[in-house]
Amino acid sequence: MSDLKIGVLSCSGEECLGGTIARLATRKMLEKLRKDKTVTLCLPLYLAGGEEERSFAKDYPVITVDGCSKCCAKRATEKYSGKVSDTVIVSDVLGEDAALSKIVSSKDLKKEHYQMVDKVADEICQKFDKITLEIEK
Template identity: 65%
Template structure:
């Protein structure tokens, strides 16, 4: 049986810490936690700008959005352009809304606490992956 492909659409927000954490968590999933599995990241700016390949993927495969704040830009854009997402994560619900909406931070200035935040979010993404795989999701 072919593995289920799962897309992750991460927030591209550059104006708050939640955006940075969402991108780090997504990279953790793809490069460390779920390495070698059938997961792909979908570039939100390209998706919004008209990337048909990204939009088609999100239409055909289960998709998890990871939003940095309660604006839910990744989820709203994905649902508008490709249909309902399979699941969503809002970083502020995991690390606290005040931290998530705090000022953006360069990845060169991340502290161990920031990496722990990204790890917590990545754990939640991984849980959602398992739910999708266990349910043998078909779109």
């Protein structure tokens, strides 16, 4: 089995549902969908971090997962570490109305929100597998 690992880096959005979904979908990659192949770190640590964190995107192909079109995770990664391999933007996948909704606490999430997490995680998986194929061919 290949030991290829891919970084999945979520924005830390706390202001809108898109950020919450970005974080939950990233966790799902790490804990369930591609658990042996996903590496991640939290964006605040990355922003505060030293060389080790900043070399993240140099050491791994990175998919950033952003809650909205401000693309904080993508912009931070490209500023400190270099170009990302791909991006998922929750508002592109689910639409702005859903992504910018003010439901942000996980205790308020309902079945429909977890379905949104699944949809975004599927999108990350597709990009993840495409990068894997490109690297392994």
